[in-house]
Amino acid sequence: MTAALQHPPVQAVSEPVLEIRDLRVQFDVPDGRLPAVDGVDLTLRQREVLALVGESGSGKSALSMSLVGLNRGPRTHITGEVTFGGRDLVAASERELRAVRGKEIAVVFQDALAALNPLHRAGSQVSEMIRAHRDVPHAQARDRAVELLGEVGIAGPDRAARSYPHQLSGGMRQRVMIAMGLANDPAVLIADEPTTALDVTIQAQVLAVLKRVQRDHGTSVLLITHDLGVVAEVADRVAVMYAGRIVEQGLRDEVLFSPQHPYTMGLLGSVPPIDGPVLRRLPAISGSPLTGVERPSGCAFAPRCPFVHDACAERPELRRRHGGDGHVDACVLPGAERAEARAKGGAE
Amino acid sequence: MSAPLVSARRLRVEYPGRAGGRVRALRDVDLDILQGETLGLVGESGCGKSTLGRALLRVIEPSAGRIEFAGSDLTRMRGRQLRRTRAELQMVFQDPFGSLNPRRRVADIVAEPLLRARGATRAEAARAVAELLDLVGLGAEAGARRPHEFSGGQRQRIGIARALASSPQFVVADEAVSALDVSIQAQVLNLLSDLVRDRGLTMLFISHDLGVVRHIADRIAVMYLGQIIEIASRDDFFTGPAHPYSRALLSSVPALRRPGGDPAREREVLEGELPDPANPPEGCLFRTRCPIATAECRTRMPELREIAPGRSVRCHLPLISGDLEADGSASPAIKDVTL
Numbered sequence: 001m002t003a004a005l006q007h008p009p010v011q012a013v014s015e016p017v018l019e020i021r022d023l024r025v026q027f028d029v030p031d032g033r034l035p036a037v038d039g040v041d042l043t044l045r046q047r048e049v050l051a052l053v054g055e056s057g058s059g060k061s062a063l064s065m066s067l068v069g070l071n072r073g074p075r076t077h078i079t080g081e082v083t084f085g086g087r088d089l090v091a092a093s094e095r096e097l098r099a100v101r102g103k104e105i106a107v108v109f110q111d112a113l114a115a116l117n118p119l120h121r122a123g124s125q126v127s128e129m130i131r132a133h134r135d136v137p138h139a140q141a142r143d144r145a146v147e148l149l150g151e152v153g154i155a156g157p158d159r160a161a162r163s164y165p166h167q168l169s170g171g172m173r174q175r176v177m178i179a180m181g182l183a184n185d186p187a188v189l190i191a192d193e194p195t196t197a198l199d200v201t202i203q204a205q206v207l208a209v210l211k212r213v214q215r216d217h218g219t220s221v222l223l224i225t226h227d228l229g230v231v232a233e234v235a236d237r238v239a240v241m242y243a244g245r246i247v248e249q250g251l252r253d254e255v256l257f258s259p260q261h262p263y264t265m266g267l268l269g270s271v272p273p274i275d276g277p278v279l280r281r282l283p284a285i286s287g288s289p290l291t292g293v294e295r296p297s298g299c300a301f302a303p304r305c306p307f308v309h310d311a312c313a314e315r316p317e318l319r320r321r322h323g324g325d326g327h328v329d330a331c332v333l334p335g336a337e338r339a340e341a342r343a344k345g346g347a348e
Numbered sequence: 349m350s351a352p353l354v355s356a357r358r359l360r361v362e363y364p365g366r367a368g369g370r371v372r373a374l375r376d377v378d379l380d381i382l383q384g385e386t387l388g389l390v391g392e393s394g395c396g397k398s399t400l401g402r403a404l405l406r407v408i409e410p411s412a413g414r415i416e417f418a419g420s421d422l423t424r425m426r427g428r429q430l431r432r433t434r435a436e437l438q439m440v441f442q443d444p445f446g447s448l449n450p451r452r453r454v455a456d457i458v459a460e461p462l463l464r465a466r467g468a469t470r471a472e473a474a475r476a477v478a479e480l481l482d483l484v485g486l487g488a489e490a491g492a493r494r495p496h497e498f499s500g501g502q503r504q505r506i507g508i509a510r511a512l513a514s515s516p517q518f519v520v521a522d523e524a525v526s527a528l529d530v531s532i533q534a535q536v537l538n539l540l541s542d543l544v545r546d547r548g549l550t551m552l553f554i555s556h557d558l559g560v561v562r563h564i565a566d567r568i569a570v571m572y573l574g575q576i577i578e579i580a581s582r583d584d585f586f587t588g589p590a591h592p593y594s595r596a597l598l599s600s601v602p603a604l605r606r607p608g609g610d611p612a613r614e615r616e617v618l619e620g621e622l623p624d625p626a627n628p629p630e631g632c633l634f635r636t637r638c639p640i641a642t643a644e645c646r647t648r649m650p651e652l653r654e655i656a657p658g659r660s661v662r663c664h665l666p667l668i669s670g671d672l673e674a675d676g677s678a679s680p681a682i683k684d685v686t687l
Contacts, residue, residue, distance in 0.1 A: 055529035169621050199392035199556065201618040204600035208617055226529065229602035256604055270534035272563035274586065274603050281541070282563065284534035288499050 013326075017187055017220045018044040018067070018105075023080035023090070025059070025066045025244075032293040033077070036062035038244030038300075040080075041318065044188065049214060049221040051231040051252075053267075054241035057291050060224045063241070064190050066090075067222075068105050069097040084188070103133040106181035110193035112173035116165040122176045123149065123161025129183040148179040151216075153209045171202035175209060182213055189214070192224040207233055228271055232256055240264050243290045243300035246318055250327030258342075260322055260329040263301045265342050283344065299330070307333050307341050352380035352416075353550045354404060354518055359413035361399050365626040372625065373399040375574040376413065378652065381518070386544055386551040388565025388582070390558060390597070394622055396574040397554045401520040404552065405437045406430075417518070435465030438511040442523035445503060448495040454481070454506055455491030461514040480509040484539060501532035505539065512543065522554045537564060558601050562586055567658075570594050573625060573633040576652055577662040590661040590668040593618075593634050632664070640665055 025037035036059045044050050054060040065071040066078050067089060082089040085104065089097065101107070109115040117125060126145035130136060136144075142161075149157035152175040165173055174194060181189050194210065195203040211234050214221050225231060231238055231252065238255040240248045240263065248261040259265045266285035272278075287304040296302060298313040305312070309332060316330040322338055333341065358376040365371040373396050381387050381404075389397045402408040404415055406422060415422040417433060425433055438461065441447040448457055458480055459473040468476065478488035484505040486498075495503055504524065511519055521540065525533045541564055544551055555561050561568060568585040570578040570593065578591040589595045599616040620637045623629055632650055635641040644664050652662040655669070 055531060171621060199622075200558075200600040200602075201392065201596060202621065203602065204617045205619075207602065227602065228530075228604055232604045233602040267530060268604070270530040271604065272534075272537070272559040274559045274562055274598065274601055278563060278582075281538050282534040284538055285531040286535070288501065288532065289529070291499075 014046040016043045017046050019083040021081040025062045026077040028075040034293050047218050048236040051223045051235035051238045058241040059244040060241050064224050068101045103184045105188040106186040108177045108181045108191045108194045110196050112177045126179050129180045133184050152179045189219050190222045248329040254327045261331045262305050350383040353383040354381040355416040357414045360411045362411040385566045388561035388568045389554045391571035395571040397571050401522050401554050435514040436517045438516040438519050440507050440511045440521040440524040458509045465514045484509045518550045520552045579660045590666040591663050592638050
């Protein structure tokens with residue numbers, strides 16, 4: 001009935017499992033090259049849930065898909081390093097990546113109906129995921145699949161295993177996706193908006209499942225989301241992305257309750273809360289996110305930033321400025337002005 | 349309290365279901381939307397909230413029941429009278445892309461309700477459109493462009509301008525900000541609340557997002573499986589919901605909570621899923637997922653009843669008791685019910 005979703009974040013700094021260095025993902029578009037990911041450094045540590053937060057077009061999905069080469073193609077240019085298990089995944093061949101995907105790094109997508117094969121039963125999709133990477137007999141894989149479906153909280157896993165995706169509800173399909181993701185006990189699970197399409201009561205169920213299996217299996221999760229509430233529920237650490245760059249990163253509570261970057265402040269201020277005082281007007285961020293191929297040479301948020309300075313003309317580095325250890329941001333605003341900015345909700 | 353501008357009485361919408369059955373999308377809904385208020389309508393997918401919004405405007409024809417608008421029976425209106433009344437009733441849709449004709453100029457899209465419903469001349473319409481586009485923050489020059497040239501947030505502003513063009517009294521906003529990124533959503537919400545205030549609009553604001561609804565609505569109505577299960581003022585609802593489903597809904601919202609508030613917050617996670625609307629349970633429709641359901645709930649469907657002034661709930665065991673005090677004033681007390 002009840003589930004403790006919120007928990008103290010992982011405090012002890014664990015070993016890195018995935019290290020991203022100067023990752024750039026560019027797409028050829030009619031106007032030129034779109035810098036979807038524009039030089040990102042990010043480390044996913046063991047047993048943590050790292051939330052990558054951003055709005056549409058911020059590059060969060062492009063980043064996560066490029067980690068396992070899911071967006072490789074003639075119009076995509078990926079550079080930088082992604083170190084995982086002593087290998088560089090950016091330099092890895094498609095064959096090498098196939099061995100990693102689904103086994104050591106699994107992906108759970110938002111749209112389970114599109115991601116599942118409509119012609120195969122749920123159970124066989126999970127067992128095929130097992131057999132794709134391990135030489136086990138059919139019967140054994142099938143038993144394990146049913147076990148996994150039970151583990152992700154499906155009542156009557158036998159029956160669900162025999163069902164086709166269209167016979168399952170959205171929440172059930174998303175659980176099947178998580179079961180597939182866990183099938184080979186991966187070190188890393190990339191969950192791209194895994195609950196965005198679900199209603200809140202079902203979302204709460206699926207988040208609880210995700211959190212529980214993450215802890216039981218000791219999986220490291222890179223959670224891609226636009227929903228700051230979801231971040232508050234399940235993340236240990238948070239990285240905020242804007243226009244292809246990380247603008248702030250730190251422990252969950254540091255970023256959510258002591259934001260340092262004006263974009264983070266504005267984003268947090270834009271979400272109308274379900275408790276506390278009701279504001280007459282929301283402190284909205286003015287303007288729109290950058291979507292074109294042209295990017296400012298300096299801070300990408302400067303055109304929308306109410307606290308823009310002369311110094312913003314240079315690209316700011318992501319480093320510790322006014323937060324705690326490990327709390328870094330890419331804003332040159334001096335300390336006193338930040339406090340003032342935060343008091344105003346980060347926007348006009 | 350002001351008088352109702354829009355009222356639904358035993359409003360029913362049915363669709364043919366499988367095997368000759370009927371799916372009841374709206375089950376005899378009674379609802380009053382008061383002059384000048386914003387009523388937030390919440391519930392999960394398939395609960396009937398969009399159907400209700402559309403049925404109130406007769407975009408969907410109700411199978412039974414009655415709708416009153418400003419004292420006249422909207423359900424029986426025909427021809428010119430209906431057309432004239434339609435000018436008073438407008439809608440803002442969720443998908444600003446799908447709801448705007450891509451081949452037409454923005455000025456023509458916005459002018460259409462004015463020309464059609466109000467019989468304005470071209471010159472009058474052009475002037476009004478320029479003002480409206482200014483009002484929603486796009487600027488009159490936007491009129492010469494086409495929808496695809498605009499971002500999602502801007503397209504939603506076009507949709508709002510179109511809805512306001514005929515100077516309606518009543519607007520249904522159906523998930524009007526749901527498709528927008530939060531920074532843009534906040535801009536559009538601010539615009540909507542300014543317009544409601546400045547123009548004295550009455551609005552039915554349909555949304556699955558409880559934070560957004562809390563921000564904009566004066567009162568809240570909750571739907572489950574085609575029924576209204578709770579109606580309350582915003583503050584009453586968010587501080588102490590009376591229906592177990594409302595409470596679960598609020599508890600399910602993943603929300604930013606301040607540190608030090610409740611570090612090991614136990615959250616209520618509702619079990620199970622929405623029953624098949626073609627095959628609803630006997631008795632209370634929520635009982636299959638309700639943590640406090642009793643034998644009575646299995647056999648008898650609760651009525652929507654007023655438990656305190658302005659506060660109605662459809663539950664045999666409401667979480668709030670609305671016993672009237674000796675002096676006649678209500679003091680809804682939050683009951684200590686552990687879910």
